[in-house]
Amino acid sequence: MSNNNQTIPIAKPWLEEAEAQAARRAILSGWVTQGPEVAAFEREFADYVRSKYACAVSNCTTALHLALLAVGVKSGDEVITVSHSYIATANSIRYCGAIPVFVDIEPQSYNINPLLIEEVISDRTRAILVVHQMGMPCDLKAMLNIARRHNLPVIEDAACAIGSEILWDGEWEKIGKPHGDIACFSFHPRKIITTGDGGMITTNNPQWDKQFRLLRQHSMSVPDTVRHNAKQVIFESYPMLGYNYRMTNIQGAVGREQLKRLPEILTRRRYLAQRYQELLADVLGLKLPSQPPWAKSNWQSFCVRLPDKCDQKQGMQAMLDAGISTRRGIMCAHREPAYQQETWFCGVGDEGCHCEKGSCDRLIESEQAQDHSIILPLFHQMTEQEQERVVEILKRVCQI
Numbered sequence: 001m002s003n004n005n006q007t008i009p010i011a012k013p014w015l016e017e018a019e020a021q022a023a024r025r026a027i028l029s030g031w032v033t034q035g036p037e038v039a040a041f042e043r044e045f046a047d048y049v050r051s052k053y054a055c056a057v058s059n060c061t062t063a064l065h066l067a068l069l070a071v072g073v074k075s076g077d078e079v080i081t082v083s084h085s086y087i088a089t090a091n092s093i094r095y096c097g098a099i100p101v102f103v104d105i106e107p108q109s110y111n112i113n114p115l116l117i118e119e120v121i122s123d124r125t126r127a128i129l130v131v132h133q134m135g136m137p138c139d140l141k142a143m144l145n146i147a148r149r150h151n152l153p154v155i156e157d158a159a160c161a162i163g164s165e166i167l168w169d170g171e172w173e174k175i176g177k178p179h180g181d182i183a184c185f186s187f188h189p190r191k192i193i194t195t196g197d198g199g200m201i202t203t204n205n206p207q208w209d210k211q212f213r214l215l216r217q218h219s220m221s222v223p224d225t226v227r228h229n230a231k232q233v234i235f236e237s238y239p240m241l242g243y244n245y246r247m248t249n250i251q252g253a254v255g256r257e258q259l260k261r262l263p264e265i266l267t268r269r270r271y272l273a274q275r276y277q278e279l280l281a282d283v284l285g286l287k288l289p290s291q292p293p294w295a296k297s298n299w300q301s302f303c304v305r306l307p308d309k310c311d312q313k314q315g316m317q318a319m320l321d322a323g324i325s326t327r328r329g330i331m332c333a334h335r336e337p338a339y340q341q342e343t344w345f346c347g348v349g350d351e352g353c354h355c356e357k358g359s360c361d362r363l364i365e366s367e368q369a370q371d372h373s374i375i376l377p378l379f380h381q382m383t384e385q386e387q388e389r390v391v392e393i394l395k396r397v398c399q400i
C-alpha cells in the first residue's frame with residue numbers, strides 16, 4: 001500500500017505564482033468585490049468563446065438559475081433535462097419552482113438522448129436544459145431542431161465544457177458561443193480552469209445579459225462601481241427580486257490568468273485522453289468514451305465503463321488501496337433522497353414519477369452509467385508514468 005502522498009489524485013487545479021500575483025494585485029487595489037478585474041475577465045471570456053456577452057457570477061449553479069429565469073421559467077413550468085448530471089442541474093430548475101422532466105441518456109456519450117425529447121414535451125414545457133457532460137458536447141444540432149420546432153429556448157449547462165468544440169456549419173466553434181440561447185460555465189476546482197468557485201453566463205441576447213447583471217447584484221439599478229466614481233449623489237433602487245450572485249474581483253483576477261493557461265491545459269488533456277484510449281484499447285469488456293466526429297471534448301473527465309465481472313465499489317477501493325483515486329460515474333439526481341421530496345417527472349402527465357426509490361424504468365441508461373462506470377485521474381500536470389500506473393492497476397484490479 002502506498003502512503004497518501006503518493007496517491008494519484010482524480011484532478012488537480014493548475015495554479016501557480018501568476019494566479020497568486022493576480023490575487024495580490026486585486027487585494028492591494030482595494031476593490032475586492034465585483035469590479036474592474038471581473039469586467040476584464042468577462043470581456044476576455046466572451047472573446048474566447050466568441051459570444052456577444054459574458055456575465056460573471058458566483059458559480060455555475062447560480063448561472064443556471066439566472067439563465068432559467070431569463071427565459072421565463074416560472075413556478076409549475078416544466079423543464080426537460082437529464083437526471084444523470086451533477087445535482088445542481090436539477091436543483092436550479094427547482095429554485096424556480098419549476099419541475100424537472102428527466103429524460104434518459106445515450107450510453108456512449110453520457111449525454112441527453114435527442115430521440116426521447118419530443119415524447120415528453122407538454123403545454124407546460126418552458127425550456128430545455130441540456131448538459132455537455134464531462135466536457136463532451138451533446139448533440140446540439142438535433143436538440144436545436146426539436147427546440148425550434150416547439151418554440152422552446154435551449155440552455156446549455158456547460159459547467160464542464162470550457163474549451164470543448166463542436167463542428168458547426170463546417171467550422172469548429174467553442175461551446176458557449178452559444179449555439180443554444182444561453183450557456184453556463186463553472187470555475188470550480190474540479191473543472192478545467194478555476195477561480196475557487198465561480199461561474200459565467202454567455203448569450204447573444206442583450207436583454208438577457210442586462211437582466212443577469214441586474215439580478216446578480218440584488219437588482220440594484222445603479223451599480224456600486226458607477227456610484228463610486230460619480231461626482232453627484234445618486235440613489236439606487238431595486239425594481240425586482242434580485243440575488244447576491246456576484247463574483248469577487250479577486251476571483252476575476254485569478255480567472256484571467258487561468259484563461260491564459262487554457263490552450264495549454266487543453267492540449268495536454270487531449271494528449272493524455274488519447275493516450276488512455278491507446279493504453280486501454282485491448283482491455284476486454286472495458287468500454288472507453290467515444291467522441292462523435294462533430295465534437296472535440298476537453299476531457300474534463302475520462303470515464304470508462306467497467307467489464308461486467310468487475311464490481312464498481314470493490315474496484316474503486318482496490319485502486320484506492322493501490323494509490324489511485326477514482327470517482328464513480330456521474331450521479332443521478334432522481335436517486336438522491338432530496339428528490340424523494342422534490343417533484344420531478346419522467347414522462348408526460350405524471351403527477352410526479354411513481355418509480356421505486358433508486359430505480360426508474362425510463363432512466364435505465366442513466367442508472368447503468370452511474371453504477372458501472374468510473375472516472376480515472378486526468379489533470380494537466382499528470383505524468384506519462386503516473387498514467388501508466390493507473391492503467392496497470394486498473395487492468396490488475398479488473399483481473400484482465
Ligand SMILES: *Cc1c(COP(=O)(O)O)cnc(C)c1O
Pocket residue numbers: 059060061062085086088089131133157159160185186187188198199
Ligand atoms: C459542477 C457542475 C455544476 C455546478 O457548478 P458549480 O460552479 O459548482 O455551481 C453544474 N452542472 C454540472 C454538469 C456540473 O458538472
